[in-house]
Amino acid sequence: MSESILPVKPRLCARVESGAAGQVELHTPTDVLDVEPPEGVGTEAFRGLLERLDGAATLPELAADTGIETDTVARILAPAVAWGLIEDGAEPEAGSGPAALSRLEDVLNRLLEDLVFAGPFWRTLLTEPEALPPNVYYGFGLENWFFLFRENEFDSAVLALPESAEVRGMLNDFYHEEHRHDDVVVRAFAYLGIGREDLLRARPLPTTTALIKMLSWWARTDPLFFLATIGVLEGRLDPDGDGSDGKVAYDSFIAACDKVGLAAEFVEPLRAHARLNAGHDHGAVSRELFACVPGVDADTESRWHAKAHLFMETYAAFFNGIASYYRDPARPLLRTSEL
Ligand SMILES: [Fe+2]
Ligand SMILES: [Fe+2]
Numbered sequence: 001m002s003e004s005i006l007p008v009k010p011r012l013c014a015r016v017e018s019g020a021a022g023q024v025e026l027h028t029p030t031d032v033l034d035v036e037p038p039e040g041v042g043t044e045a046f047r048g049l050l051e052r053l054d055g056a057a058t059l060p061e062l063a064a065d066t067g068i069e070t071d072t073v074a075r076i077l078a079p080a081v082a083w084g085l086i087e088d089g090a091e092p093e094a095g096s097g098p099a100a101l102s103r104l105e106d107v108l109n110r111l112l113e114d115l116v117f118a119g120p121f122w123r124t125l126l127t128e129p130e131a132l133p134p135n136v137y138y139g140f141g142l143e144n145w146f147f148l149f150r151e152n153e154f155d156s157a158v159l160a161l162p163e164s165a166e167v168r169g170m171l172n173d174f175y176h177e178e179h180r181h182d183d184v185v186v187r188a189f190a191y192l193g194i195g196r197e198d199l200l201r202a203r204p205l206p207t208t209t210a211l212i213k214m215l216s217w218w219a220r221t222d223p224l225f226f227l228a229t230i231g232v233l234e235g236r237l238d239p240d241g242d243g244s245d246g247k248v249a250y251d252s253f254i255a256a257c258d259k260v261g262l263a264a265e266f267v268e269p270l271r272a273h274a275r276l277n278a279g280h281d282h283g284a285v286s287r288e289l290f291a292c293v294p295g296v297d298a299d300t301e302s303r304w305h306a307k308a309h310l311f312m313e314t315y316a317a318f319f320n321g322i323a324s325y326y327r328d329p330a331r332p333l334l335r336t337s338e339l
Contacts, residue, residue, distance in 0.1 A: 006077055007088030010062075011055030014085050016047060024050065026085065038075060041068055049073065055089020097293025100301050101286060104228050107305050111312035112232065121319035122252075129256035132323070137262055138333055139326030140253060141188050141270060143318070146204035148182040150212045157219035158226060166292045167227075170285075174230075177280045184273045191265035194334060202334040207321025211314050218307075224293060225304050229311055231286030234277055250274035 014026040019034065024047050026033040037046035049066045059077075063070040080086045116122055121140075124131050155175050161168050186196050204212070215233075219226040235251055249255035251274055257267045277283070325331060 006059065006074055006081060007086055008090035009055050009058055009088060010053050010077055010081075011087045011089040012050060012053035012080070012085060013087055016050045018047075026050070028085070038072065041072060041076075046076070049076065053077075053086070055087065058090075092295075092297050094295025094297045095301070097290040097296055098287065100293075100296035100304075101228055101290040103301065104304050104308060105231070107308045108228075108232055108312065111308060112315075115312050115316040116319060119316050119320045119323075121323040124323070125256045126252060129260050132256075132260075133327060133329055134262065135326040135329055135331075135333065136323055137257060137260075138189075138192055138266065139322045140319075141185065141266065142194075142199070142333060143205060143208045143322050144270075145182055145185050145189070145199060146208050147212060147318075148178075148185055149199070151178055151181070153212065154215040154219040154226065157216065158223045161223055164292055164294075167289055170289055170292070171227075174282075174285055177276075177282070181273055181276065184276065185269055187269035187272075188266045191263055192333060198334055202336050205321045205325055205335075207314075207317045211318045214311070214314050218311075222303075222307070224290075224296070224300075225307055227289045228286050228304065230289075231283060232311075232315065234282040234285060236283045247271065248275070250278050 012026075014028045014033070017025045017027050017032075019025045022043070024035050024037075024043065026035055035046075035050075037043055045066055045068055049062060049068055052062055052065055057065065059070050059073050062068075063073050066073070068076075077086060117126065121136075152175075155171075155178055158171050159168065159175060161171060183196075186199065189195070189199070203209075215226060215229065218229070240248065247258070248271075249258060250271065254267065254271050254274055257270070326333070
């Protein structure tokens with residue numbers, strides 16, 4: 001057993017007693033175990049070490065107190081750790097949740113600029129929106145619908161988050177607020193002759209599916225990281241953004257739709273969805289949730305920073321996949337099993 005899995009400050013979960021023959025015994029609620037010192041360690045020093053395992057001393061401190069070398073202390077403790085007889089008395093070092101999120105947001109924001117906004121979809125949308133054919137705008141709406149329709153797949157996975165009742169409550173509110181947003185957006189496609197039944201027979205782009213599946217996986221395996229992605233996915237909505245005819249644009253996509261003069265029948269349902277999100281301040285959900293996260297340790301934080309790259313690569317691929325597929329007007333808007 002490697003020393004790295006030994007506790008920092010070992011605490012023995014058993015009583016140290018002497019047997020009839022003077023041997024050392026460990027008494028647990030269900031068992032009595034005879035234990036022997038390793039070669040070169042006297043019985044009394046061995047007993048002294050076991051009695052000293054109160055969760056307050058590190059291995060080198062135990063070695064100094066008992067006169068047993070640190071390596072030997074580790075060798076004595078390793079099997080006891082494997083038997084579940086040793087706990088760690090050391091408090092894990094953790095920084096505050098909001099501070100960890102803010103450092104992660106720095107990484108996410110930089111990646112958002114480098115990978116997402118510099119990519120073919122957003123760069124063109126932001127600088128020359130008229131250069132994108134209408135199908136790319138429609139495709140963005142459609143792929144968003146696929147994403148919203150499957151959103152419950154990842155949002156539901158964190159509803160039972162065991163760590164905090166407060167976070168659970170907030171996530172339940174968020175789930176309710178998001179519920180059936182696909183039904184708001186679907187109205188945009190009537191203009192294209194596409195209804196909900198048609199969408200149910202169609203499939204999303206592989207790049208959209210990759211984003212959905214990755215979020216579903218993280219919601220199940222690393223829920224706090226998943227919660228940190230919500231702020232990015234919801235975007236920073238601007239309730240004062242300029243759109244056409246004095247309407248609020250809310251986000252850069254709707255501002256671009258207004259600028260190129262896409263049909264109101266298509267744009268207004270999307271604007272209604274953005275208005276709903278802005279009304280619930282969904283851009284701030286991650287921050288509100290992390291305000292209730294008591295602590296994040298350094299290892300977790302560096303794992304999140306590494307994961308942020310994969311998340312943003314997948315997020316960029318989602319947008320660029322839309323630009324790449326829907327750019328060709330010969331390609332059908334809906335990909336069904338016949339296509
Ligand atoms: Fe939504
Ligand atoms: Fe939302």
